[in-house]
Amino acid sequence: MESVQHTYRLHLTAEDQRRNPYSLIPFDVPHRVARLAVVYEFRSALEVGRVGKESGSVVDLGLFDPRGCDLFTAQGFRGWSGSARSEVTLTPTQATPGYLPGPLYPGTWHVLLGFSQIAPEGCDVTVQVTLTPGDQDGTSQAADGPLSVSVRVVRDGPDWYRGDLHCHTHHSDATAEVATLVDVARAQGLDFLAVTDHNTVSHFPELVQHSGPDLLLIPGTEITTHRGHANVWGGRTWLEFRVCTDEEIRRVREQARDQGALFSINHPKEGGPDWQFGTTAGADAVEGWQAPWWLSNHVSLGFWDRLLREGTRPTLVGGSDKHQGPYDGSLSLYELGTPTTWVYARSLSEEEILAGIRAGHVYVSQDPSGPRLEFTAQCGDEAVMMGDELRVPPEGIVSFRCRVVGAERGWLLRAIDMDGEAFHVAIAGADFSYAWQVDVKADNYLRVEVIEPPLAPLDEEPSALFVFAASNPIYVRCG
Ligand SMILES: [Zn+2]
Ligand SMILES: [Zn+2]
Numbered sequence: 001m002e003s004v005q006h007t008y009r010l011h012l013t014a015e016d017q018r019r020n021p022y023s024l025i026p027f028d029v030p031h032r033v034a035r036l037a038v039v040y041e042f043r044s045a046l047e048v049g050r051v052g053k054e055s056g057s058v059v060d061l062g063l064f065d066p067r068g069c070d071l072f073t074a075q076g077f078r079g080w081s082g083s084a085r086s087e088v089t090l091t092p093t094q095a096t097p098g099y100l101p102g103p104l105y106p107g108t109w110h111v112l113l114g115f116s117q118i119a120p121e122g123c124d125v126t127v128q129v130t131l132t133p134g135d136q137d138g139t140s141q142a143a144d145g146p147l148s149v150s151v152r153v154v155r156d157g158p159d160w161y162r163g164d165l166h167c168h169t170h171h172s173d174a175t176a177e178v179a180t181l182v183d184v185a186r187a188q189g190l191d192f193l194a195v196t197d198h199n200t201v202s203h204f205p206e207l208v209q210h211s212g213p214d215l216l217l218i219p220g221t222e223i224t225t226h227r228g229h230a231n232v233w234g235g236r237t238w239l240e241f242r243v244c245t246d247e248e249i250r251r252v253r254e255q256a257r258d259q260g261a262l263f264s265i266n267h268p269k270e271g272g273p274d275w276q277f278g279t280t281a282g283a284d285a286v287e288g289w290q291a292p293w294w295l296s297n298h299v300s301l302g303f304w305d306r307l308l309r310e311g312t313r314p315t316l317v318g319g320s321d322k323h324q325g326p327y328d329g330s331l332s333l334y335e336l337g338t339p340t341t342w343v344y345a346r347s348l349s350e351e352e353i354l355a356g357i358r359a360g361h362v363y364v365s366q367d368p369s370g371p372r373l374e375f376t377a378q379c380g381d382e383a384v385m386m387g388d389e390l391r392v393p394p395e396g397i398v399s400f401r402c403r404v405v406g407a408e409r410g411w412l413l414r415a416i417d418m419d420g421e422a423f424h425v426a427i428a429g430a431d432f433s434y435a436w437q438v439d440v441k442a443d444n445y446l447r448v449e450v451i452e453p454p455l456a457p458l459d460e461e462p463s464a465l466f467v468f469a470a471s472n473p474i475y476v477r478c479g
Contacts, residue, residue, distance in 0.1 A: 001133040003130050003131060003133070004130070004131045004133075005128060005131075006027050006128070006129045007126065008025050008027075008111075008129075009125070009126050009127075010023070010025075010113075010124070010125045010127075011122060011123070011124050012057075012059075012115060012118050012122060012123045012124075012125060014118045014119070014120055014122070016115070016118070017115040017117075017118040021114060021116075021226050021244065022112060022113065022114050022115070022242045023112075023113045023115070024064070024069055024110040024111070024112055024113075025110060025111040025113065025127055026108050026109070026110050027108070027109055027110075027111065027129050028107070028108055029066075029104060029105065029107060029108075029109050029131060030106055030131070032133055032134065032135065032136070033106070033131045033132065033133060033134070034092070034104070034132055034134025034135060034136055035089060035090070035091050035104075035130075035131070035132035035134065036089065036090045036091075036104055036109075036130070036131055036132075037087065037088070037090075037132075038088050038089075038127065038128070038129055038130075039087045039127075039128045039130070040059070040061055040086060040111075040113075040125065040126060040127045041086060041126055042057055042058075042059040042123050042126075043123065043125075056117075056118075056119025056120075056121070056123070057115075057117055057119045058115075059083060059113055059114065059115055059123065060080070060081070060082045060083050060112075060113065060114035060115075060116055061080070061082070061083070061085070061088065061111070061112070061113065062077075062079060062081070062111075062112035062114065062199070063078040063080075063090070063099065063110070063111060063112060064076040064078060064109060064110045064112060065078050065104075065107075065109050066105045066106070066107030066108050066109060067105065069110045069112070071240060071243075071248075072251060072255070074238075074240070076109075076110075077100070077201075078090065078099055078100050078109075079095065079096070079098050079100055079200060080098055080099075080172075080199040080200045080241075081096070081098040081099070081172070082114075082116075082172060082198055082199070083116065083173075084098075084172065084173040085098070090102075090104065091104070092104060092136045095202065097169070097170045097171045097177075097202060098170075098172060098200050098202050099200075100202050103136060104136060111127055111129065112242075113127070114242070116226065154212070154215070154347075154348045154349060155213060155216075155347060155348035156347050156348075157346075157347060158344070159344070159345070159348075160342050160343070161191040161192055161342070161343050161344075161345055161348050161353065161356075162189070162190060162191050162192075162340050162341070162342050162343075162368055163190045163191050163192030163193055163194070163216075163337075164185070164190055164192075164193050164194070164318075164319060164320050164322070164336045164337050164340065164341065165194045165196070165218075165220070165231060165233065165264070165287075165317050165318070165319045166194065166196050166222070166266065166287065166318075166319025166320060166321045166322075167181060167194075167196060167319075167320060167323075167324060168195075168196065168197055168198070168222075168321070168322070168323045168324065169195060169197060169203055169324060171200055171202050171203040172197035172198035172199070172200060172222075173198060174322075174324045174325065175324070175325050175326070176324035176325055178195065178203060178207065178210055180324060180326070180327050181193070181195065181324045181336070182210045182215065182217070184322075184324065184327050184331070184335060184336050185215055185336050185337075187327075187329075187331060188335055188336050188337040188368050189337075190215065190336060190337055190340070190368060191215065191216060191348055192215070192216040192217075192343075192348065193216070193336065194217075194218040194220040194231070195207060195217060195218070195219070195220055196220035196221060196222040196231050196232075197220075197221065198224040199221065199241045200221065201219070201235075201237065201238045203219075204236075207219055216348050216349065216350065216353065218233050218234060218350050218354075219233075219234065219235065219236070220232060220233045220235075221235060221238070221239060222266065223239060224241055225241055225242075225243050225244070225249070226244065227244065227249075227275075227276040228249075228266070228268075228272075228274065228276050228277055229266040229267065229272070229273065229275075230249075230252075230253075230264060230265050230266055230281075230283070231263075231264045231266055231287070231319070232261045232262065232264075233261060233262045233354060234259070234260060234261040234262060234350060235256055235259045235261035237259065239252055239256060240252055240255065246277050246278045246279040246281075249277050249279065249281045250279060250281045252281070253282060253283065260354075261354075262284040262285060262354055263281065263282075263283050263285075264284060264285035264286065264287055264315075265280060265283045265285070265303075265314075266287045266319065266321075267287055267290040267300060267319075267321065268286065268287075268288075268299070268300050268303040268304075269290075269296045269297070269299035269303070270296060270299065271296065272290065272300070275303070280307060280312070280314065282312075283314050284315060284357070285314050285315040285316070285317045285357060286300070286303065286304040286307065286314045286315070286316060286317070287300065287317055287318065287319045288300045288303065288304040288305075288316045288317070288364070288470070289317075289318040289339045289364050289467070290318070290319050290320075290321050291320060291321050291334065292334055292338055292339075293366060293466060293467055294466070296463075297467070298463055298465045299462075301316075301465075301467070301470065302462060304316055308418075308445055308447075308473060309418055313473075313475065315357050315358070315359075315360045315362050315387065315472055316360075316362065316363075316447075316470060316471075317341050317357065317362060317364065318339035318341045318364035319339075319341070320334070320336050322334070322335060322336050322338070324336070337367055337368040338366070339364050339365060339366050339367065340364065340366075340368045341362060341363075342362065342363050342364070342372070342373075343357055343361060343362050344356050344361035344362075344385065345361070359387050359388070360386060360387020360388070360472040360473070361385060361386065361387045361388075361472070362386070362387060362472050363375070363469060363470060363471040364469065364470050365469040366467075366468050366469065369406060370405060370406035370407075371404055371405060371407040371450050371468050371469045372405040372406055372469075373386075373402065373403070373404060373448065373450070373469050374402065375400075375402045375403075375447075375448055375471045375474065376400070376401050376474075377390050377398050377399065377401070377446075377476070378399045378401075379392050379397070379398045379399070380393075380396070386447070386471045386472040387474075388474060389474075389475040389476075389477055390474060390475070390476050390477070391477050392440050392476055392477065392478050392479075393479070394478070396440055396478070397437050397438070397439055397440075398437065398438045398440050398476060400415075400435065400436050400438065400446065400474070401433065401434070401435045402415075402433070402434050402435075402448050403431070403432070403434075404427055404431075404432045404469070405430065405431050405432075406430060407430065407450050407468065407469075408427070409426075409427060409428060409429055409430075410426060410427065411426075411427045411450055411451065411452060411453070411468060412424045412425065412426060412427065412450070412451050412452070412453055413425050413426075413427055413434055413449075413450060414448065414449045414451050415436075415446055415447070415448050416446070416448070416449065417444050417445060417446050417447075418445060420459065421458065422446065423436075424451075427450070438476075440478060441478070442478060443475075443476065443478055444475075444476050445474065445475045445476065446473060446474050446476065447470070447472060447473040447474070448470075448471045449469065449470045449471070450469040450470075451465060451466060451467050451468065452466040452468070454466070
């Protein structure tokens with residue numbers, strides 16, 4: 001039998017995009033289809049936009065099978081490629097990265113189009129679906145049910161484990177396979193790596209086979225909306241991303257929590273892209289440091305610090321957001337682990353790393369070599385570490401202690417509380433400890449940074465901040 005082809009043409013205006021930035025195109029799949037292909041292109045009036053290339057418009061692609069495509073209850077998610085690919089194919093056993101192989105169920109499927117950007121003059125989109133008849137031999141179960149990713153202890157024992165919580169493969173808009181990404185993570189000496197491709201879970205099954213005693217791989221997804229991005233770590237199924245309102249992003253976060261996963265706001269800074277929802281959705285964490293520090297991370301760290309001052313306690317994390325390309329064995333200044341997130345965990349396992357993040361037992365350093373931080377506090381018999389709360393009786397004196405390993409002489413150790421900078425001291429050498437006492441009179445928090453001596457006063461010129469390492473706070477509660 002011959003292949004069957006359907007072609008769909010749409011004209012979109014910027015007004016259409018404002019009304020609804022997603023559109024579903026239904027098409028029917030009969031029994032006995034062995035291969036399904038979708039090809040699309042979009043064209044603005046002024047120029048032809050090749051998919052993935054700069055043009056006046058950007059249109060994204062996804063796919064749902066007949067099990068459902070409704071907002072928040074879609075059971076039929078089969079893949080998402082953003083604007084990274086102009087052509088995708090599915091068979092029962094294979095799929096384009098970003099998409100899930102599995103049964104090509106007969107019934108009504110939907111092509112999902114996402115309108116990231118529509119040129120003022122409008123945009124023409126052409127979608128072509130090709131169905132190739134044949135038997136569905138060797139159907140895998142990959143598209144059915146929750147994805148099985150084994151949870152096991154990779155390494156025993158409590159320790160500070162170092163890793164990266166944000167990166168991409170060819171399952172979204174990077175070019176490298178998971179295997180290449182993992183090679184770089186090992187070369188960087190990382191203990192854990194959360195792989196967070198955009199809006200898909202097609203990379204999850206591969207993570208199991210690449211995890212080993214020296215490297216824990218954590219399934220992640222970067223929920224990529226038109227109003228901001230958030231990482232979810234430790235989920236097991238696909239999560240809704242077609243959300244526009246504050247209420248909807250809260251619901252995504254609830255769905256993540258229901259799976260025991262963590263939800264973290266990504267790169268809240270101009271060009272990040274920024275977080276434009278009116279709520280943090282009760283995020284567990286904030287990526288206050290994404291990619292090398294100089295990429296406007298003083299803004300992201302300031303976003304997080306504002307949340308602390310408002311009384312919430314999201315954990316500060318870092319993420320390289322590396323879109324992995326070819327790796328020939330040589331490392332550049334911007335790799336996985338730029339920056340590195342250090343987590344104090346009872347063991348190197350997915351469950352314990354996520355528990356450590358949830359507890360705020362985390363600091364971020366510019367790369368896997370450090371600088372390394374210890375930050376503790378004591379009042380009477382009670383001793384805590386970063387992320388913890390210390391209860392202090394009236395008239396209580398709190399003793400703080402910070403150790404910095406791997407910093408250069410002349411860098412500064414800076415302490416920040418609810419009112420801004422509390423003090424700074426010059427770091428005297430490669431293994432530097434500093435202790436101080438605070439007569440605590442009100443609830444507060446204290447966190448530390450290792451910074452370069454700023455070239456301008458930081459309260460007047462926040463962009464003069466250059467950070468080498470930053471801790472989570474110790475929260476002090478009076479009475
Ligand atoms: Zn992002
Ligand atoms: Zn990303």
